[in-house]
Amino acid sequence: MDQQSTKSEASGGFRDLIKIRLHNVLSEIGQAFTLFFQTLIQIFRPPFQFDLLIKQLLLIGFNSLAVVIVSGFFTGMVLGVQGYIQLKPYAVEGSVARFVCVSVVKELGPMITAFVLAGRIGASITAELSTMKVTEQIDALEVMGTNPVKYLVVPRFLACSMMLPTLTIYSTFAGIAGGFIAVVALFDVNGYFFLLEVQKNLFVGSVLISLIKATSFGMAIAAVGCYKGFTISTAGGAEGVGTATTGSAVISLVAILVLDFVLNHILFNVLGLV
Amino acid sequence: MISIKNVTKNFGGKNVLNGLSLEISRGETLVVMGQSGCGKSVLLKIITGLISADSGEIWFDGTEISKLKTKKMNILRRKIGMLFQSAALFDSMTVAENIAFMLDQHTDLSKQEMRKVVDEKLSLVDLEGVQDLRPAELSGGMRKRVGLARALAFEPEVIFYDEPTTGLDPVTCTEINQLIRDLHERLRVTSVVVTHDMHSAFSVATRMAMIHEGEKIADGRPDEIINIDNPILQQFILFGAPDQILNMENPILKTYLGR
Numbered sequence: 001m002d003q004q005s006t007k008s009e010a011s012g013g014f015r016d017l018i019k020i021r022l023h024n025v026l027s028e029i030g031q032a033f034t035l036f037f038q039t040l041i042q043i044f045r046p047p048f049q050f051d052l053l054i055k056q057l058l059l060i061g062f063n064s065l066a067v068v069i070v071s072g073f074f075t076g077m078v079l080g081v082q083g084y085i086q087l088k089p090y091a092v093e094g095s096v097a098r099f100v101c102v103s104v105v106k107e108l109g110p111m112i113t114a115f116v117l118a119g120r121i122g123a124s125i126t127a128e129l130s131t132m133k134v135t136e137q138i139d140a141l142e143v144m145g146t147n148p149v150k151y152l153v154v155p156r157f158l159a160c161s162m163m164l165p166t167l168t169i170y171s172t173f174a175g176i177a178g179g180f181i182a183v184v185a186l187f188d189v190n191g192y193f194f195l196l197e198v199q200k201n202l203f204v205g206s207v208l209i210s211l212i213k214a215t216s217f218g219m220a221i222a223a224v225g226c227y228k229g230f231t232i233s234t235a236g237g238a239e240g241v242g243t244a245t246t247g248s249a250v251i252s253l254v255a256i257l258v259l260d261f262v263l264n265h266i267l268f269n270v271l272g273l274v
Numbered sequence: 275m276i277s278i279k280n281v282t283k284n285f286g287g288k289n290v291l292n293g294l295s296l297e298i299s300r301g302e303t304l305v306v307m308g309q310s311g312c313g314k315s316v317l318l319k320i321i322t323g324l325i326s327a328d329s330g331e332i333w334f335d336g337t338e339i340s341k342l343k344t345k346k347m348n349i350l351r352r353k354i355g356m357l358f359q360s361a362a363l364f365d366s367m368t369v370a371e372n373i374a375f376m377l378d379q380h381t382d383l384s385k386q387e388m389r390k391v392v393d394e395k396l397s398l399v400d401l402e403g404v405q406d407l408r409p410a411e412l413s414g415g416m417r418k419r420v421g422l423a424r425a426l427a428f429e430p431e432v433i434f435y436d437e438p439t440t441g442l443d444p445v446t447c448t449e450i451n452q453l454i455r456d457l458h459e460r461l462r463v464t465s466v467v468v469t470h471d472m473h474s475a476f477s478v479a480t481r482m483a484m485i486h487e488g489e490k491i492a493d494g495r496p497d498e499i500i501n502i503d504n505p506i507l508q509q510f511i512l513f514g515a516p517d518q519i520l521n522m523e524n525p526i527l528k529t530y531l532g533r
Contacts, residue, residue, distance in 0.1 A: 136362035143322050143356045144376045144428075145348040 032227045035149070039157050039223070042150040049155065056159035060121050064167060067120065071112050072104070072171030076178025079103055083179075084187050096189065097197030100179030105206045109172035111260060113164060114217035118252035122225040125156055126248035129229025130241045138230070153230075157222040164218030165211045172210065205273045213263050220255045224248055275300040275432065275464055276321065281330030282488075283316055290316050291327070292488030298432075303458050303465040305475040307510065308485035314468040315359070317485070318434050321466075322354060323347045335431075352380060355425030355433040355463075359440055361417040363409035369396075369420050370405040376428045395423040398460075399453060415446035422453065432464040433457075439474045451477040472514030484510065 083099040228248040276298040399419040439447040484492040
């Protein structure tokens with residue numbers, strides 16, 4: 001009898017725990033979407049503070065350029081080497097250029113750029129905003145009659161959405177260049193033939209897919225970064241800032257992967273883009 | 275000027291404010307006292323619209339603020355200056371940019387005009403030559419002074435001070451108290467000071483109110499408040515008030531001192 005009651009108590013406790021967790025998750029999703037829609041509304045409301053946007057464009061774009069190019073370049077090199085090794089046994093190593101080009105343009109270009117920015121920019125947005133929250137700077141903004149979403153979130157959101165596609169173009173070029181250098185230097189592949197194959201397989205639709213993905217990833221990184229920064233508990237202190245920053249990077253990375261799958265399905269299966 | 279009527283606020287099942295009512299008259303310096311966690315700072319956040327009350331009304335110059343939309347609330351906030359406990363200066367800006375922030379956001383003043391206001395407000399708080407420094411380069415007392423200069427920049431009708439002397443050394447505390455008094459005399463601005471520092475409270479108040487467990491338990495001028503026979507209030511005075519208050523011939527205080 002005692003054992004039975006202990007078991008039912010345990011299962012009741014487990015059910016309550018699941019309920020609380022589910023409630024928390026749904027509440028967080030609700031808050032995140034509220035912030036997202038508030039941001040979309042504030043984008044179109046004057047005054048438009050271009051100086052803040054330019055500052056963020058420089059911080060997010062220019063300062064990330066080198067790391068994005070290096071990451072894209074080495075990803076392209078790895079793809080070239082692996083592609084050549086995998087295709088050679090089937091005597092289709094000539095398709096390595098197509099393999100590198102399609103992979104980098106449609107998938108790895110936007111993905112690598114988004115990963116780099118999620119770690120570099122998403123986390124830094126969360127750290128900055130959560131520190132402002134803990135030190136009452138966001139409250140100070142509000143008391144001074146300035147909307148914190150308009151002042152802090154909108155410029156970061158727009159800058160991420162604009163800069164991710166721009167940086168993706170650079171990382172994609174760097175990736176193709178990396179693949180080219182790797183296979184031409186290491187495997188005696190004809191360089192002219194490689195470039196000709198790239199030209200044949202580079203379609204406007206593919207570039208469009210890449211840019212749509214990159215813009216969506218940029219929005220996701222900024223939305224997650226700002227949300228985690230804004231919703232930190234003021235009692236959390238320095239530890240809370242650390243936890244929020246790590247959480248932001250992890251959620252951004254997962255969001256990018258999930259979004260990539262959803263966009264692949266919509267763009268390729270539903271809209272039929274090449 | 276500000277009327278707080280039956281305000282309640284609950285956090286996680288705990289009633290922080292429990293039907294609190296308080297009147298703030300134009301031109302006075304009201305000190306709101308109470309133990310840590312009694313709801314003093316929550317009250318300031320409710321008056322400034324940073325958080326909303328669960329029930330009750332807050333009237334500011336004839337306007338019920340809890341029903342105001344964000345845009346109208348932001349316009350009303352221009353009449354308010356607030357000195358935060360941590361000063362809450364923007365780290366990424368210089369002292370001058372911090373002080374000129376509201377002017378930059380809500381007026382069309384030129385850079386030169388803003389610079390003039392910045393210099394004027396800094397001299398009001400006895401600080402000069404720090405315009406181009408960052409908040410990280412300032413001492414605790416200097417940060418509070420800059421926070422106060424920022425609060426004064428838009429010529430507010432009321433200034434809220436959240437624990438203005440917390441974390442400061444005794445000399446700087448005295449200087450900040452003197453500054454609050456001077457500003458009140460020079461600008462005739464309404465001030466609401468939230469503190470548990472009784473030295474500061476008796477030094478700046480024209481009226482005092484004590485909050486305990488979310489309710490007002492005492493309210494009056496400093497000379498009246500020391501005569502109110504309430505054990506919690508008297509305990510606060512006994513353990514924190516300055517010597518000149520404790521040395522006064524006061525039968526109630528002497529009763530509690532005897533205990």
